[in-house]
Amino acid sequence: MAQNNEVYKSEVWVADQEDGTYKNPIIYADYSDPDVIRVGDDYYMTASSFNAAPGLPILHSKDMINWKLINNALPQLIPKDTFKIPQHGNGVWAPSIRYHNNEFYIYWGDPDFGVYMVKTKNPNEKWDDPILVMEGKGIIDTCPLWDDNGEVYLVHAWAGSRAGIKSLLTVNRMNAEGTKVIDAGIHVYDGHDIDNTIEGSKFYKRDGYYYIFAPAGGVSTGWQVVLRSKNIYGPYERKVVLEQGSTKINGPHQGAWVETTNNESWFYHFQDLDAYGRVVHLQPMRWENNWPLMGEDFDKNGIGEPVTSYKKPDIGKSNPIETPAETDNFDGFGIGLQWQWNANPNVVWHAKLPGNNYLRLFSIKAPEGVPNLWMIPNLLLQKFPAPNFAASTKISLFPEEAETGKTAGIIVMGTDYATLSITHDKKGYIIKQTEAINAINGSEEIINSEKRLKTNMAYFKIEVEAPDGICQFSYSEDGKRFKKIGKPFKAQPGKWIGAKVGLFSISSQEAIRGGYSDIDWFKISK
Structure with missing residues (x-):
């Protein structure tokens, strides 16, 4: 069930500095592998939830900085009997959220069962039951692309622990409804030489280029790669666009490119902080020669580095301070969505x-x-x-x-x-x-x-x-x-x-x- 309309402000972490700037992390909590989209004036985020239930948190924002937890798209993990027993580290890995034909879609890879999808017309309400889009072992980090020629594609990575191979990105075709993969897939990028453990793939199309955003180098030590090609199957050019560099923000990668209504570009990503989890950062982003530039290039090596604070996205108006709920007084019907x-x-x-x-x-x-x-x-x-x-x-x-x-x-x-x-x-x-x-x-x-x-x-x-x-x-x-x-x-x-x-x-x-x-x-x- 969706949460009530109360505005919650954390006592312990608020990213909005109330002076036109924000500080990172924008969410100091374990919303791992965040993905974000804009629909009209609204922004929606989801994240990995692994074995925890309910899964697939849905967060909403009006300004990209102040976020509210509004729903969980997956009340129970499937297969339901399997997940009656704690399955630590299994379950929902690196989902992607997209909006197509007036519906919201979330795809994710379960490393043991395959690729699932849920959808809805209203993200505040109940989402449809999950559909198994592609059965298989080790298929993870999935993202769809509805192409302007009517074709539908899915990019994904591989979990070495199940598939026996990693550091590969693969593209499959799907049916028009996005409910079923219809081919065996074609590998489009091999990261073994310079991008070991490339994963976390996200699909975009801009100005005739297909883009795959994909982190490499490991969760806490890696970097953000962007691949581009005029052909869906490549060959893809490669560029590293975000790295730790001279900063203290390790492993800055895996997230989402989002455009505001006035065409500002921003990039969400996570930072692995051990016991504190994978916390969510927001980087300014701009395009130059059809390549994205993220953060700021502090050490002048041509690769962006994450900022610790920055001016807020220009969305044309101010919004109240709001953070995901933490405290629960147990005075409503049901328990809070944070549980x-x-x-x-x-x-x-x-x-x-x-x-x-x-x-x-x-x-x-x-x-x-x-x-x-x-x-x-x-x-x-x-x-x-x-x-x-x-x-x-x-x-x-x-x-x-x-x-x-x-x-x-x-x-x-x-x-x-x-x-x-x-x-x-x-x-x-x-x-x-x-x-x-x-x-x-x-x-x-x-x-x-x-x-x-x-x-x-x-x-x-x-x-x-x-x-x-x-x-x-x-x-x-x-x-x-x-x-x-x-x-x-x-x-x-x-x-x-x-x-x-x-x-x-x-x-x-x-x-x-x-x-x-x-x-x-x-x-x-x-």
Whole structure:
């Protein structure tokens, strides 16, 4: 469901400087592999969502700087049964969003199943069910092109982990509806010699040239390549148009060329910041001799470098400050669009009833044999939103009939994770600070500290500090005096994603069924 019309302004990161300029990143959150289009006066963005559900976030802007999360185009990943279990690093890779014949299209490659497409006439509402456009292994980073001669094409890259080959770009023909690939494809660029791991392909046509924008050299260390040809199948000329150069913005690549209504060109891309994820930058762009020039050439080698701040795009009017939602007071119907589950959700995991100003998370039994929370599907998570921030919440635990075995809390999730939770035994309630180092490989969770609580309720807080994402846990029984607990934890990225912060409510296998936790609010603040 689309979000309400409230305007949200983050306390921890705002790109609009309110003086006619903006600072990068424009979104300091893990909207990996962003793609952006303009439709009339509106701009729409989507991004990779991998195994998280719902997937395919849809963001909207009027000025290219202030963005609102308005929808998720993919309520559940497909095949649905496959993604009932956490599939870390799999799922939705590098989508492209396009507008054709009054409809919005998103194409993405699932490295294990093939190329999917969803479409809609209204991006705020429900998107159509996914269509499998091309079945196959390792087909990723897909982008369509409706040519002016009536032909329809799809460019894509290859994931070496599945296809056994990478550093190739391939063009396929599609049917007129864009719902099915109709040939075996033709390779149009081989990057093995100078553009290893070329991927992230985006298709454009301008002034008779076909353009493929494609990053190479790796996620955190690479550069942005642009290829051009008068023929869809090449041969393509090559030019590097964006690199880190003398700046601190590593791996600037993979994104979207967007034109404003007055023909200004801009380029969105990401920067990989480890635990903070792949954050979104915006670069000025101009055309010279039918080649794009991005950012500014600080070191004068003919290749653009990313800017840290710049004048805002000229769209002819000013717009209110707005950022993707973070805090959730749980006072509406449903939970905020920023929340994602660790796998396809089950309706019995939570309840958010109209009129109840809290979220109820039921105590769901952990799958048998799991040593930690890495493979728990019902983790409710959102992205790190800024270099420095605090996440806080108030949780009450209701074990019902069970004497032991129910736990609820707050978590910083990655290949390592740490939690602060409330649990219980026959004597009463306990708060625990735990961690699982190397959780991805099955290490067991260990307790760093535990304290007795007087009641079944506590306030939880995590303070996160840059540049390393060091997390300090604290708790309070009255919401005023907070006590540090446990030890500092260094946040780690997940599989192709940044660290996430969020909530969980679980039961041991042995405990009697039942139990739940009530979450009064979840707040992101300074």
